[in-house]
Amino acid sequence: MSASKKIRPPLIPLQDPERIRRLNRLYEEIRELRPRADRDAEQERYGDAVSVPEAALCCAVEYDRSQLAHIPQRILEVDYGCGDPTGYAEEGMTVLDLGSGSGKHAFMIAKTVGQDGMVIGVDKTPEMLSLARGAIDEVMGTLGLRASNVEFRRGHIENLHVDLDVLDGWLEHEELSGYDALERLETHLGEQPLVPDASVDLVVSNCVLNLVADGRKRQLLSELFRVLKRDGSVAISDIVSDRDVPEDMKDDPELWTGCISGVFRRDRFIDAFAQAGFHGMAEVSSRFWKRVGGINFFSVTVRAWKGKQGACYETYRAAMYKGPFSRIVDDDHHVFDRGVFTPVCEKTAELLQKDPYAEHFHVTPRLEDPAGRIPFDCSPTASAPAANGDRAHGRDLSPDQRDLLNGLIDQGACCEGEGGC
Ligand SMILES: C[S@@+](CC[C@H](N)C(=O)[O-])C[C@H]1O[C@@H](n2cnc3c(N)ncnc32)[C@H](O)[C@@H]1O
Numbered sequence: 001m002s003a004s005k006k007i008r009p010p011l012i013p014l015q016d017p018e019r020i021r022r023l024n025r026l027y028e029e030i031r032e033l034r035p036r037a038d039r040d041a042e043q044e045r046y047g048d049a050v051s052v053p054e055a056a057l058c059c060a061v062e063y064d065r066s067q068l069a070h071i072p073q074r075i076l077e078v079d080y081g082c083g084d085p086t087g088y089a090e091e092g093m094t095v096l097d098l099g100s101g102s103g104k105h106a107f108m109i110a111k112t113v114g115q116d117g118m119v120i121g122v123d124k125t126p127e128m129l130s131l132a133r134g135a136i137d138e139v140m141g142t143l144g145l146r147a148s149n150v151e152f153r154r155g156h157i158e159n160l161h162v163d164l165d166v167l168d169g170w171l172e173h174e175e176l177s178g179y180d181a182l183e184r185l186e187t188h189l190g191e192q193p194l195v196p197d198a199s200v201d202l203v204v205s206n207c208v209l210n211l212v213a214d215g216r217k218r219q220l221l222s223e224l225f226r227v228l229k230r231d232g233s234v235a236i237s238d239i240v241s242d243r244d245v246p247e248d249m250k251d252d253p254e255l256w257t258g259c260i261s262g263v264f265r266r267d268r269f270i271d272a273f274a275q276a277g278f279h280g281m282a283e284v285s286s287r288f289w290k291r292v293g294g295i296n297f298f299s300v301t302v303r304a305w306k307g308k309q310g311a312c313y314e315t316y317r318a319a320m321y322k323g324p325f326s327r328i329v330d331d332d333h334h335v336f337d338r339g340v341f342t343p344v345c346e347k348t349a350e351l352l353q354k355d356p357y358a359e360h361f362h363v364t365p366r367l368e369d370p371a372g373r374i375p376f377d378c379s380p381t382a383s384a385p386a387a388n389g390d391r392a393h394g395r396d397l398s399p400d401q402r403d404l405l406n407g408l409i410d411q412g413a414c415c416e417g418e419g420g421c
Contacts, residue, residue, distance in 0.1 A: 023182040030176065030185075033162055042211050043125045045257040046101070050078055050127040058082045058207050058259050059239065059289040059299045063108075070142040071107045075135050078102035078128075081206035082259065082299040083237025083285065092116040093201040096227060098157040099123055099208025103132030103150075107139045109204070110150050121152040122160065122194065129154055155194040157205070158212050158220040160227055163194040195227045203227065203234040207299075210239055210262040214250075217264070221276035228306040231354065234278070235303055239289060240266040242296040249293055260292055269302060274331050278304035280356045281331075303356065308332075312345035314374040319344045319352045320362040334378070336361075345376035 039047060049057060059082035067086075068076060080101055089095050089109040097106045100121025110119045123129055132152045140147045154164040170188050174181060203224050212220050224234055239259050255261040264272060273281045286300040321328055321336035328336050336342055341364070344352070352361045 019183075020179070023179050023186065026182055026186055027176075029159065029162070030167070033156060033159065033164065033167065039125075041253045041257050046080070046125045047127040049080065050102070050125075050131050053077050054080075067108055067111070068104075070111060070139055071104060072135055072138060075102045075104050075107065075131065075139075078131060079104055080259075081105065081237065082239055082289065083206060083301045085204040085206060085235035085237045085301055086112070088204070088233070088235040088303070089113055089117075089202055094118045094120070094199065095202045095204060096195060096200045097121045098203060098205035098224075099211070100132060100152060101128050101206075103135060103139075103152060105204065105206055106132065106150060106152070107135070110140065110145065111143055113149075115145055115149070117149065119150045120195065120200075121150070122155050122157055123152065124154065124156050124164070126154070153194055157208065158216040158223060160195040160223045161193050162189055163192055166192045166194075197226055198229045200227045201229055201232050203232070204236065205234075206237045207239065207259055209236060210259050210264070211257070212262065214262065217272065218275070221272050225276045225278065225306055231305065231307045233280075233303060233305045233355070234273070235284075235301060237299065237301040238269070239263045239297050240269050240300050242266060242298070243294075245295060246293070255292070260297065263297065266298065266300070269300070273302065273304040277309060278306060279308040279331060279351075280305040282356060305354075305356070308347075308351060310347050312347055312376040312378040314376040315346040315349070315366050317344055317346060317349035317366055318342060318364045319349060322360055322362065332378075345378050348378065 045057075058080040060079070061081055061084050063084065078101060081104075084105075086105050086108045089112045091112065091114050093113050094117065095106075095109050095113060097109065097119065100106050100123050103121055106119045106121040110117075113119060121132060123132070129152050136147050136150050136152075140150060155162055156164075166189060167185075170185055174184065176182065176185060209217070209220065228234070241263050242265075244265055245261050245263065249255050250261045252261060270281045270283065281302060281304040283300050284303050286298050289297045289299050291297070318341040319336065320341045321338050323338045326338050330336075334348075341362075344363075346366065349363050349366070351357065352363050
């Protein structure tokens with residue numbers, strides 16, 4: 001009996017409505033994941049593109065050959081990327097590659113992250129996974145690294161909870177025919193998630209987000225957010241358009257699987273990361289790809305960070321925007337004027353000393369802890385300049401606070417300390 005025949009609607013009505021809702025959601029999720037033999041349009045095209053490489057399928061990129069020397073030719077030939085997000089990986093990182101295809105980019109990153117790092121590729125097409133998994137020993141042997149530092153897992157990037165190999169393994173032995181079975185499956189999947197919460201330093205992806213159905217893109221972005229550690233980041237290369245893609249183009253499977261119809265509109269791509277809770281979004285590279293149906297398509301790479309969430313507390317810190325613009329506004333509508341020290345909460349002070357902000361700000365050090373935790377009002381309205389000319393980002397400064405702040409600013413202003421000017 002095939003795995004799909006064993007999936008039946010839940011039968012036993014239960015009294016606990018929350019449990020029923022949760023398990024019904026899981027049931028729908030499992031149906032969506034189609035844990036069965038027949039392939040969807042993307043699996044069809046990219047499965048075939050393993051044995052017969054399609055030269056013009058995506059927007060080819062030139063790589064530094066020295067970065068590819070450890071990767072076999074059969075992997076390099078199956079490249080359907082449109083950018084190169086691999087350069088953002090660092091030694092020791094855990095990196096997740098969404099839609100890892102032949103494994104080319106995962107293997108490039110494996111070299112960078114080294115012995116203490118880990119690379120996880122996720123793809124839903126079995127042929128791609130076989131190709132990538134089949135090269136692990138050879139690539140990692142050449143690098144002199146443990147083979148277990150790279151894994152290719154089968155799943156849908158918009159649902160990074162469910163490992164399809166784990167799901168199929170369960171369905172081999174159990175029938176999904178009631179709430180009790182669903183609950184056992186829920187526990188089983190939860191014990192071996194495809195990618196656990198807050199487990200990844202960097203998410204990369206190369207020309208794959210556009211292949212996720214429009215109705216699933218919001219879920220996809222929140223999955224990226226979920227799996228990242230605090231202060232983790234994404235480096236995503238994908239195709240974007242300068243106008244909305246019309247429905248008739250979306251219905252064309254050739255255009256859809258060819259990374260055309262499912263793309264984000266350029267401005268909405270960045271917005272999608274903001275809506276998912278990211279900060280510091282920026283388009284870090286772009287180039288024109290082609291024009292189809294009167295619409296221009298570009299390859300872009302976007303960076304974004306996780307970590308602005310949390311409570312705001314007063315520790316008497318301030319940040320000064322260095323320029324070159326006279327005034328900037330962040331995604332939460334906080335205003336920073338060039339050359340002006342603006343009081344900030346402890347969380348913001350820490351954030352502004354990291355990528356991607358550090359080079360643009362001076363931040364005063366934390367000299368003392370106030371007694372007890374004093375809440376800091378980080379709401380946008382609190383960031384407007386006060387009528388009397390004092391900055392009121394978060395609060396009006398009391399005379400004592402202003403003295404302390406001026407002291408901090410003075411300390412950082414001249415040639416003090418061992419380093420001198
Ligand atoms: C355009 S190719 C890019 C492959 C690889 N990133 C590269 O640069 O060569 C898209 C890949 O994403 C996979 N894919 C498409 N949609 C997916 C999804 N929803 N979940 C997981 N993998 C997906 C396909 O199987 C294919 O391997």
